[in-house]
Amino acid sequence: MSEQTSVDHEKVMQLFGSVFNDVAGSVAIMMSYLGDQTGVYRAMDKLGSAGVSAIAAEAKVDERYLKEWLASNAARGYVSYDAEADKFSLTPEQASVFARESEPTCIQGLIQGVVGQFVKEDVAIDVFKTGRGRPWGEHHECCFCGTERFFRPAYAGHLLDEWIPALDGVEDKLKLGAKVADIGCGLGTSSILMAEQFPNSTIHAFDFHGPSIEEAKKRANEKGLSNLEFFVSDAGEIPKNDYDLACIFDAWHDMGDPVGIAASIKETLSKDGTFMVVEPMALDGYANNIANNPASAMMYGFGTLVCVPASKAQSVGLGLGPQAGPSKLMELLSEAGFGNVNLAAKTTNNLVLQARG
């Protein structure tokens, strides 16, 4: 029991207000998910300023529910309401965040990922209480699509223009024709980007989650890429193939034995090959992240629900978590046997580490 016995009512009300706002936000997230999945935001983006009936007709949703939904969204600032004309619209900024998939600020992937966590809340409680692992594949499929949708803009915006150029000598090799392994590739977004950009290179993409690999193959086939192949494989069992570049995007901390896996990846590389590890942005140190990293509440939340359980479900079960920070990540890469490790790049959402030698 806490030592302080008297309650500061003002502080209680401040905390209550702050949590109340979070709860309102969580309802708004569910509203936003409905709008995304039924195409209401996209219909609004297409129509411009419009009344409830017109939006309902364009999105093919029930008009009465839509009226309620629009009010909730307008009160939250997600859509705009002109009370005099009784019409709703999206500003360009609202459209960018809620309706336009191709824009880097589209947040629907993250929302989808969060909603997916609420679907099997009984499993989350059991995992949390018992400490058992929860394999990646046991999550609702929103987790896979939401993850891909959320990460895609960062990869599309930074992988080819910033992260690969930040690695010593790698871009030139890829242009000429190199062998690349994309490990823990999920739905294959990073693999597809690299295969498109570097047609002389061969990309082998691996993930142990069969349904993700099936979806990744479908996406690559639609693009007609002949230099990209997908394999169902554990990250620790990648064949020795003298890869010039091995990479892991937002997945190393999900693995049970990141050090053992990095050591085995080292064996798959050519003599002067590079291992690129892309991890979520984090600061060094638990207390430092809590105090100074604005994304840490969300990231430790995903760590609790997804990343640490995914790691604990595998052998060793280190449970590194998504907020390890650059120093710890570099220490683990050194422990895996890499002699030359550095932080090659940093972007809003990611840290990019380079390991060689």
Ligand SMILES: C[S@@+](CC[C@H](N)C(=O)[O-])C[C@H]1O[C@@H](n2cnc3c(N)ncnc32)[C@H](O)[C@@H]1O
């Ligand atoms: C957060 S997702 C990231 C997927 C993808 N790299 C991306 O950025 O979109 C983590 C991925 O790592 C994969 N994964 C986790 N542990 C693995 C392991 N030991 N071997 C292979 N894949 C693994 C999961 O199946 C999942 O697809």
